[in-house]
Amino acid sequence: MTVLVIGATGEIGRAAVATLSRRYDVLGVSRGSEPAVDITRPETLDALFSTHEPFEAIVVLAGAVPFAPLADLSREDFEAGLASKFLGQVEVVQRGTAHLVDGGSFTLVSGLLSDHPVPGSAAASAINSAVNGFVAGAAPELPRGIRINVVSPSLVSDEPQYDGPFAGYPIAPAAQVAQSILRAVSGQETGRVLRAGW
Template sequence: MRILLVGASGTIGRLVYDTLRERGHDVVTVGRSSGDVRCDVTDPVQVEELWSKVGEIDAVVSTAGHVRYAPLAELTSDDFAAAFADKALAQINLVRTGLEHLAPKGSFTLISGIPSRDPVVSGAAAAAVNGAIEAFARAAAIEIAPRRINVISPSVLEESLEAFGDFFPGFEPVAGAEVARAFVKSVEGAATGQILALP
């Protein structure tokens, strides 16, 4: 398959890239400052232009998106707006603009995270954004068939415990390799409208 991978330079993105390549896929990477194609996916104009550069794709995979973790009393309207723009709206726009460039039986795989189903202190923005992504995917799945869409929703990564572990006390971390396998399951499988929660 020819797969567009957004966020290939991140911790999850690098693992997904390596795993997809090992399975024989042609992976086209997209990033703000690195990758085969440069594109800021938070900019709707650049996302529209992205498709003219890459042509038809068999699958779109997104591992990108940043959200601020802070106590609710410290989160501003701008923090929430930035979180939605960077993680939710960017992925929604990839789907919305990418439909006509995706193979007839192609797929989208987006990323959310555990705060949508198991909230943590300082994770209100993450919970809201991840929940929005998951709700969007379930709704989109009933409209885009036979194209498919799923969301990977991992717990805190083992590889990211030093940076984010304090936000997830007592949570079972998940290995990046397991998250990468979930992306493979979404891309190569037949499911749609699913939230693949890890663990």
């Protein structure tokens, strides 16, 4: 069986593929891969699912949110972030459930701004919180023993510190976040927010 990683070319995605590959067969995809998968374009998900056997797990590490002062954020900014990081991940779950084996799992991604906002993070904080809430609500409804969790990483970097509004915030290397993703894939938990690095 294969674990699907959507968003495999980002910093966390690359680390997740490397970590999961030690235990599973992994198919890593992104908007620039072949096949190309963009979670804001549901037809790309359908095309992928139609050409593969059911997956053991689906990991989503994709989705963008705007980061700007609240006064500068428009309705369109919020809608774009919701369409990408929130509704994009919801689409993966809704369309992917039929393409998971019994007892398979989804792992989504949010972030520490849901609990620890900074100036400029109003949209990101709201959308990360929405992802966390979706996972809690979806867990008891998924069929066939399918599990769902969300990994909420701290700031991710191999550098020792961030400046500006993130000064003093916890930082974790991507490899540490990947260990939380492995836990979500291989464990028995469901409906959980797995905090990585904070």
